[in-house]
Amino acid sequence: MSPLTSYGKLTSPVFLSSLSQRPLRYAVLGAGFAGLSVAWHLLKESPKDLHLHIDLYDEMGIGGGASGVSGGLLHPYSPKVKLLWRGAECWKECLKLLSIAEEAVSSEENLGSESGEFDQDFGGFLVRRRGILRPATNMKTLNLLNDNAQNCLASCKIDIIDKNAAQKLVPHLHMPLDLAFYMPEAVNVNSQYYLKALFLACQNLVKELSASGFGKRNLCLQKKSVCKLQELEGEYDAVIICLGAKADLLPELAGKLPLRTCRGVILHLQLPDNIGEDYPDHGPSILSDAWLAIKGNRSLYLGSTWEWKSRNSSPNVSTDEASNALHELLPKASAIYPGIMNWSFSEARAGLRAMPPLTAHGSLPLMGCVNNILGNDLKCKYWLLGGLGSRGLLYHGWLGKLMAEAVLSCNEQIIPSELTSWKNKR
Template sequence: MVLFDSSISPLTHSAKLSSPLLLSSLSHRPLRYAVLGAGFAGLSVAWHLLKESPKDLNLHIDLYDEMGIGGGASGVSGGLLHPYSPKVKLLWRGAECWKECMKLLSIAEQAVSSEEDFVSLSGEFDQDFGGILDRRRGIIRPATNMKTLNVLNDNAKNCLANCKIEIIDKNAAEKLVPHIHMPFNLAFYMPEAINVNSKYYLNALFLACQNIVKELSASSFGKKNLCLQKKSVYELRELEGEYDAVIICLGAKADLLPELAGKLPLRTCRGVILHLQLPDKIGEDYPDHGPSILSDAWLAIKGNRSLYLGSTWEWKSRNSSSNVSTDEASDALQELLPKASAIYPGITSWSFAGARAGLRAMPPLTPHGSLPLLGCVNNILGNDLKCKYWLLGGLGSRGLLYHGWLGKLTAEAVLSCNEQIIPSELTSWKNKDSRP
């Protein structure tokens, strides 16, 4: 077994990936990894383990999720993708996150386009959205108070070149979204921002993982294998002795593992997302070129007559079911509709068509913002373990933006057994003073 050495300095890409190759050749067996969770984090880690591992390495990955691909909070995400915080500030490492997420979107799109028989497993919640992977119409955020207005002006000057912020006036905004309400007659518009069909995307990314397995296994190099295990892992000790590394990507469910219960500085938050449709009797569609809308409630436009409306925040919830009761849906409507109609009055003509919910794992606040939790957790679990345990968690409501870059970092750290590949801001939570 290759031991983890926290004193190892970051290595070159070719050198740092020599450890799993050496392990595989010496043991004459495939290197075995378990990835727990098939949401944004788990699928990204699985893809990057396959992509970043040496081609002649024999590698077997088991992807565990009792709900299947995108069965948790990731699969019901609204899918609004941009590198800025709700206050319009560029997020920590926003450029890296945006770049890697765009790469994964492209990979997923290529997988779908090359697979004639690909069928979306999105479920009833996405059936009316035309089976598209993403809708590229941008995102608009009206200025609703002086603080937002000031932040808009500051950040429009320092935005990313490939996801710029345009300050637009009321006339320009109404050309994008007729009758939009503009309290300060100004809004910021991100034309490159994207609305992703999350469940469809996750299934497409899984297909991409399967494709790369076929491609690499058909070559004269090492064998790769990826198996989806639709079952729960209730305790980490169930996996002891079976794997060389276990990567925990369970979101809010990570704290349900007895070995980690109460040891992660995470807060849980259940959010309800509503599906609204424009009735047939209403002749005026949402404009095809119209962007999604950010405000106190967000509108993720999925088509001319379908949208998501979100989201509620129920702190400390332990309810991870995606099912929403009639009362819970009614409460969500009463909370979200006034917020949405304050910016887009036309939403009052739309009809309720369904609801789903997800349980998010919200990370602690740091000087750099609310950053996810990464790193090897053997020091938390105990030092007498036979394999290495890693965590990628606490992506919160920004999982779609974070998952590409952080999944890549985690995969490279696992393959090299070198935690120092990960920025210290993402592993500092393990310090004694920062743990609960």
């Protein structure tokens, strides 16, 4: 990829910066899956002699939005298709970022005072590698998953196992059709810890690149909201909008994005001390009408509800909302894992998903330069990475890399047309 690449009439800001030796300034709005992936790849993919300053804006801090609420079940499949669109690329790049985050944490037992609000022990796990199990509950699901098993990735295979094998993994599991689909390489990510670890990796990369003696790098977390894009005009060479459902709250984009909003409540359940039989350490997480993201022998997350057209982005859940979620989700979960009735409610949290429109390739995120939507008389380039929906964890690695490459080269053609075609349908 050459820094001389042009988009429209604008020469790449990377090239202009290298001529003038001025710092290149980028603003990334949102510190969730998309925003942190973009920030990492801007640092990683930019020329080493470039002076680069990135401001990461999020009033909630790292992982404070819907990304941090995610259940973290990661695999490249959907029950409706054999393999998600570009699932192989997404799976590969996501695993890379997970490894980068784990390496960042392992390099420091505790985060030092230089990390500000993150001077805490991460504790627990970032990635729980126990696989994911999906019991077949009806013939339609059985046939769809059977197709998936025949067309799976070598790096994330799908095994068809019988009742005995499944109950060795999870004792007393209910098996309506005596068959289950097991993905041993699928993982369960502790989303909030992961996002903080990825931010730490970005900080470490800044130090490493700046110490190399070439270009100087800066990455600043700005814990404040951006209410209008106009506030940033003239301050940056590019602004990358990774705000999820909140992108539609920007007045310049309100009503212009084909996004649907959906609030989801996730329940944290714990096994009481007086219950002796805990969840097996080797036990996988479970997918069904309600999913179980296993966090440990006596801790799990249960999700998720779907409240369409909600505008409530608060992570706080009222007593009534939590009670309704329990009433909805527990019967679905107990139909597969009856033992969950012994578990006690601990807390509830919620996130507002930004769901993209349905296309021939499935529900695909929205990407691209949005200057033509905002207006032509602009001093910087505005880019959007949004609508990752319920698959933000899977998509964020590869799409964040594509977005960084497109921004650095000022070339939208790097992005697959399936992700930019939404602009032509407005």
